[in-house]
Amino acid sequence: MTEDKTPPTEIKTAEMCDSCAGIQQNWRKAKGHPELMQGTHRNVAHKHGTVTVTKYRCERCGTLWEYENNKVNRQAGWSVLVR
Numbered sequence: 001m002t003e004d005k006t007p008p009t010e011i012k013t014a015e016m017c018d019s020c021a022g023i024q025q026n027w028r029k030a031k032g033h034p035e036l037m038q039g040t041h042r043n044v045a046h047k048h049g050t051v052t053v054t055k056y057r058c059e060r061c062g063t064l065w066e067y068e069n070n071k072v073n074r075q076a077g078w079s080v081l082v083r
Contacts, residue, residue: 017061028070028077035059048072055081 017035024030039055049072056065063080070076 016063017058020058020061020063023078025078025080026075028074030077032056032078036065
């Protein structure tokens with residue numbers, strides 16, 4: 001039998017602090033929380049134009065986040081990179 005080596009698409013909320021677990025993922029207008037420290041940002045070209053993607057790190061639990069500010073895609077928003 002072959003072992004499934006695909007990574008899970010979402011991190012278990014038990015590994016995150018309460019503030020990170022409360023962030024609504026994949027929704028552009030969702031709020032972050034005060035302990036997220038902004039990191040680098042990059043511009044990504046899409047068919048409809050350029051989109052800014054910014055990395056954040058939670059100072060409390062260490063979760064790495066990305067926020068895609070894509071005004072065309074309402075489901076862009078927050079996504080977890082690494083716990």
